[in-house]
Amino acid sequence: MSPFLGVSRASWKNALRMTAEMLGFVKGDEAIVEVTRGDLVESEHLVCYALADADGRVVASRGDIDRLVYLRSSAKPLIATAVVASGAADRFSFSTEEIALSAASHSGEPKHVQTALSMLAKAGLPETALQCGAHAPVHEPSAEALYLSGQRPRAVHNNCSGKHAGILALAVHRGSDPDGYLAADHPAQVEILDVCSRLLDLPLARMRVGVDGCGIPVIAAPLRSTAIFFAKLVDPDRFPREFAPALRRVIAAMTAHPDYVAGTKRFDTDLMTVAQGDVLAKGGAEGYHASAALRRGLGLTVKVADGNYRAVAPLVTNRLKEFGVLDAARMAQLSAYEAPRVRNHAGLVVGEIRIARA
Amino acid sequence: MSPFLGVSRASWKNALRMTAEMLGFVKGDEAIVEVTRGDLVESEHLVCYALADADGRVVASRGDIDRLVYLRSSAKPLIATAVVASGAADRFSFSTEEIALSAASHSGEPKHVQTALSMLAKAGLPETALQCGAHAPVHEPSAEALYLSGQRPRAVHNNCSGKHAGILALAVHRGSDPDGYLAADHPAQVEILDVCSRLLDLPLARMRVGVDGCGIPVIAAPLRSTAIFFAKLVDPDRFPREFAPALRRVIAAMTAHPDYVAGTKRFDTDLMTVAQGDVLAKGGAEGYHASAALRRGLGLTVKVADGNYRAVAPLVTNRLKEFGVLDAARMAQLSAYEAPRVRNHAGLVVGEIRIARA
Numbered sequence: 001m002s003p004f005l006g007v008s009r010a011s012w013k014n015a016l017r018m019t020a021e022m023l024g025f026v027k028g029d030e031a032i033v034e035v036t037r038g039d040l041v042e043s044e045h046l047v048c049y050a051l052a053d054a055d056g057r058v059v060a061s062r063g064d065i066d067r068l069v070y071l072r073s074s075a076k077p078l079i080a081t082a083v084v085a086s087g088a089a090d091r092f093s094f095s096t097e098e099i100a101l102s103a104a105s106h107s108g109e110p111k112h113v114q115t116a117l118s119m120l121a122k123a124g125l126p127e128t129a130l131q132c133g134a135h136a137p138v139h140e141p142s143a144e145a146l147y148l149s150g151q152r153p154r155a156v157h158n159n160c161s162g163k164h165a166g167i168l169a170l171a172v173h174r175g176s177d178p179d180g181y182l183a184a185d186h187p188a189q190v191e192i193l194d195v196c197s198r199l200l201d202l203p204l205a206r207m208r209v210g211v212d213g214c215g216i217p218v219i220a221a222p223l224r225s226t227a228i229f230f231a232k233l234v235d236p237d238r239f240p241r242e243f244a245p246a247l248r249r250v251i252a253a254m255t256a257h258p259d260y261v262a263g264t265k266r267f268d269t270d271l272m273t274v275a276q277g278d279v280l281a282k283g284g285a286e287g288y289h290a291s292a293a294l295r296r297g298l299g300l301t302v303k304v305a306d307g308n309y310r311a312v313a314p315l316v317t318n319r320l321k322e323f324g325v326l327d328a329a330r331m332a333q334l335s336a337y338e339a340p341r342v343r344n345h346a347g348l349v350v351g352e353i354r355i356a357r358a
Numbered sequence: 359m360s361p362f363l364g365v366s367r368a369s370w371k372n373a374l375r376m377t378a379e380m381l382g383f384v385k386g387d388e389a390i391v392e393v394t395r396g397d398l399v400e401s402e403h404l405v406c407y408a409l410a411d412a413d414g415r416v417v418a419s420r421g422d423i424d425r426l427v428y429l430r431s432s433a434k435p436l437i438a439t440a441v442v443a444s445g446a447a448d449r450f451s452f453s454t455e456e457i458a459l460s461a462a463s464h465s466g467e468p469k470h471v472q473t474a475l476s477m478l479a480k481a482g483l484p485e486t487a488l489q490c491g492a493h494a495p496v497h498e499p500s501a502e503a504l505y506l507s508g509q510r511p512r513a514v515h516n517n518c519s520g521k522h523a524g525i526l527a528l529a530v531h532r533g534s535d536p537d538g539y540l541a542a543d544h545p546a547q548v549e550i551l552d553v554c555s556r557l558l559d560l561p562l563a564r565m566r567v568g569v570d571g572c573g574i575p576v577i578a579a580p581l582r583s584t585a586i587f588f589a590k591l592v593d594p595d596r597f598p599r600e601f602a603p604a605l606r607r608v609i610a611a612m613t614a615h616p617d618y619v620a621g622t623k624r625f626d627t628d629l630m631t632v633a634q635g636d637v638l639a640k641g642g643a644e645g646y647h648a649s650a651a652l653r654r655g656l657g658l659t660v661k662v663a664d665g666n667y668r669a670v671a672p673l674v675t676n677r678l679k680e681f682g683v684l685d686a687a688r689m690a691q692l693s694a695y696e697a698p699r700v701r702n703h704a705g706l707v708v709g710e711i712r713i714a715r716a
Contacts, residue, residue: 037428040427068398069400070398131704133705148506211708214702215704220396348573
């Protein structure tokens with residue numbers, strides 16, 4: 001097409017696009033992860049993320065990073081910090097595996113279940129103290145084995161049972177009634193929400209509190225703020241001083257025992273194992289994910305707009321690679337997460353999940 | 359703001375938006391289904407759909423309805439039609455429940471499993487002829503009961519086992535080797551793809567063939583074409599004459615036995631049950647859904663862009679209500695599908711799924 005007013009068609013189009021973006025017409029600033037089947041893109045995920053440094057600068061981002069988003073289980077490292085900072089972990093002699101489990105979305109494997117039961121026993125509580133509701137172990141062989149042994153899933157198999165055991169220990173430690181510990185006005189939850197607010201450097205009035213899948217309060221905060229929190233884990237002295245020792249212990253426990261933070265063949269476990277202490281990772285429901293590059297001092301928080309977790313690992317590995325956190329050797333060990341294959345029920349590869357725009 | 363060149367700011371903005379839309383900059387023509395938690399929208403699904411009449415007119419639509427989209431299990435009514443039209447259903451004396459199951463994504467409840475086994479027995483085949491791969495029954499109590507009885511899921515529990523039994527019967531009926539029936543060049547699949555092409559009035563060259571979750575070929579076609587196919591079910595004589603009797607029998611079987619097309623507390627089953635023969639419904643994986651208003655002569659095909667099935671029922675019920683297919687009395691019985699509640703593991707309501715833009 002010939003130029004109009006001496007300006008090329010491409011330049012007109014570009015100017016129009018920029019204007020349309022300014023006026024907020026153009027959705028689609030988000031990253032895109034696509035799912036193929038055969039020759040076609042079958043489904044597509046829009047992803048918002050914030051990558052920040054420990055000084056609070058946003059290094060890279062996509063989508064709206066100032067909107068309030070529930071942290072879901074990515075809040076567990078903060079909750080575990082509250083439990084440790086309170087003195088409850090020392091009072092009940094929690095092991096590092098038990099501290100890791102209190103920050104976990106575990107797979108309900110036998111060792112996870114035993115560890116949660118051990119935490120309850122140390123705090124002097126019966127298994128029935130857990131009010132997180134029951135679901136089958138995320139680890140399918142463990143779920144099958146449970147049923148095949150004639151048992152049904154109990155609350156201790158819930159992926160959040162370690163967190164609940166930690167909160168219950170906090171309640172016992174403070175002398176408050178463990179019953180009713182789910183409520184937002186229970187002293188244990190009030191203490192946890194206050195710790196979250198101070199760790200995130202956000203007043204509670206600027207966050208929102210909802211109810212998580214396991215019944216406890218869950219905070220919503222901007223991806224920007226949570227990315228900065230995870231970036232600052234490079235140096236816990238950047239936080240209010242009363243939290244620095246607890247943060248160090250939670251980081252050490254999670255990175256020493258990645259198999260207690262998620263489970264067999266789970267992304268967070270495999271990412272932390274491969275990164276050998278360089279990365280702390282904690283995903284949550286509805287496509288939320290948080291990670292920290294512990295030496296580089298970078299924090300990455302991700303929200304898949306539609307809540308589908310399958311878009312998380314490709315995006316997170318891509319960003320950690322791009323920003324130098326995961327080198328080629330580590331990426332080679334994480335290739336199944338970078339571009340996961342889509343298989344049918346018979347195990348045949350029928351497509352893949354891949355980044356279309358990071 | 360003051361007018362520029364005598365044109366108001368709103369008019370400029372509107373003109374710019376229209377131009378941007380024409381140039382394809384503006385995503386977001388899709389319908390939107392949102393998922394709330396507490397006070398916030400936590401996740402959001404973009405949905406494309408085509409609502410067409412039997413004369414091929416698109417009555418309403420959102421998103422790109424001319425892009426190729428895999429039908430996934432929504433192709434099953436077409437496949438069942440191929441099986442019946444071939445004479446295989448008569449040759450093996452399939453009951454109406456068995457015809458319904460050959461168009462089903464069943465829940466693996468005992469009656470579904472027994473019916474699939476009966477189809478295989480009638481065709482003279484062992485259970486091991488099924489090559490769909492195994493997965494646990496979709497119906498959780500049936501899955502639990504299976505494991506608690508010491509058994510693992512088999513291929514017959516796969517939601518597609520009725521379709522596979524039908525295809526195997528077609529292979530036996532035609533005298534071709536049932537082994538290898540998954541391949542796109544197996545005579546049974548060649549026959550089925552040809553029937554699909556003729557029913558959709560689309561040459562195979564204008565479709566795409568991928569591999570479905572259960573291993574068989576699956577066609578991709580525009581939402582527009584599939585919506586017209588389902589609309590035309592109002593009068594099977596609108597199709598090539600050799601298919602009209604088979605189409606009538608498949609429609610009759612599916613609407614007479616909705617409990618064989620999906621299962622207990624499943625959307626397609628409940629929608630067809632409530633509609634008492636007015637609606638035929640068949641969903642598929644990755645957020646695909648097809649339905650037919652059998653008296654009104656409307657067809658509705660839906661694709662959730664990210665593949666999440668939870669957005670399907672709110673959108674489908676909303677559209678069927680809006681276009682007069684579901685009246686207030688029927689909608690009252692489907693309220694759990696129109697705006698499903700989000701519950702946590704303890705059963706507490708923490709949010710809802712609702713239409714933001716239809």
